[in-house]
Amino acid sequence: MIRIILLILLAVLHTPAFGEESVSIKLTPETIERGSALFTQYCSGCHGLKFHKGAAPPALDPQAAEAAFGVAPPDLSLMASARGRGDDGAEYIFRLLTSYYTKDGQTRNKAFAEETKTDGAIAMPPPIPMDDPALKEKAADISAFLLSVSDPTAEERLSIGPWVLSYMGLLTAILYLLNRYTWKGVKKKLKS
Numbered sequence: 001m002i003r004i005i006l007l008i009l010l011a012v013l014h015t016p017a018f019g020e021e022s023v024s025i026k027l028t029p030e031t032i033e034r035g036s037a038l039f040t041q042y043c044s045g046c047h048g049l050k051f052h053k054g055a056a057p058p059a060l061d062p063q064a065a066e067a068a069f070g071v072a073p074p075d076l077s078l079m080a081s082a083r084g085r086g087d088d089g090a091e092y093i094f095r096l097l098t099s100y101y102t103k104d105g106q107t108r109n110k111a112f113a114e115e116t117k118t119d120g121a122i123a124m125p126p127p128i129p130m131d132d133p134a135l136k137e138k139a140a141d142i143s144a145f146l147l148s149v150s151d152p153t154a155e156e157r158l159s160i161g162p163w164v165l166s167y168m169g170l171l172t173a174i175l176y177l178l179n180r181y182t183w184k185g186v187k188k189k190l191k192s
C-alpha cells in the first residue's frame, strides 16, 4: 500500500507537462517579459491593452483600423480569459497565431474557423510570418503574456499547484504510516 502511494506521488511529480496543456505555454517571469516585448513589436500597432497598467494605446486608431481591415481590432486585455477557461484562452491565442493558411488567395485561419464556426476568413493578417523559424516560441511567449494580463493570479496558481499536491501526498503517506503504527499495538493485543 505504501509503495502504491509513493509510486503515485512520483508519477505526479515527474509529469513534465504538469499544469500545462498540449502547447507549452509557460507562465514564468521570463516568458511574460519576452511576451510583453514581442507584443509591443508585433501586436501593439493594432491592438490595445486598456486594462494593463502602463500600456500605450494602439498605434493605429480603432476607426482607421476598422476602415483598413473591415473589423476593428479588439482590445486584448481580457482576450485570454474571454476565449477559454484556465489556460485554454492562451492556447487559443497560440493556435490563432500559428494556424494561418491561404485558400483561393484568401487569408484563412484554422483556430479562428473553429472558434467562430465559419470558414476561417479572418480580418487580421498573420502578425508573425508563418515561416518565422521562431514562430512557435514567439506565439507561446505572447500567449503567456496575454494570459498574465487578463488573469494576473494565474502565474501564482500554476506555480503553487505542484507544491500543494506534493504536500498532500506527503501528508497522506505520514497519516498512513501513523495509522499503521497505531493499529499495530491494538492488533497484537487482540491476537494474544
Ligand code: HEC
Binding pocket: 039, 042, 043, 044, 045, 046, 047, 069, 071, 072, 073, 074, 076, 079, 083, 093, 096, 097, 112, 115, 121, 122, 123, 124, 125, 127, 128, 142
Ligand atoms: C495589422 C493589424 C493587426 C495586428 C498587427 C495584429 N492584429 Fe490581431 N486582430 C486584428 C483584426 C482586424 C482583428 C479582428 C479579426 C476578425 O474578427 O476577423 C484581430 C483579432 C485578434 C484576436 C481575436 C480573434 C477572435 O477570436 O475573435 C486576437 C486574439 C488577436 N487579434 C491577437 C493578436 C496578437 C496576439 C497579435 C500580435 C502577435 C495581433 N493580433 C496583431 C488586427 C491586427
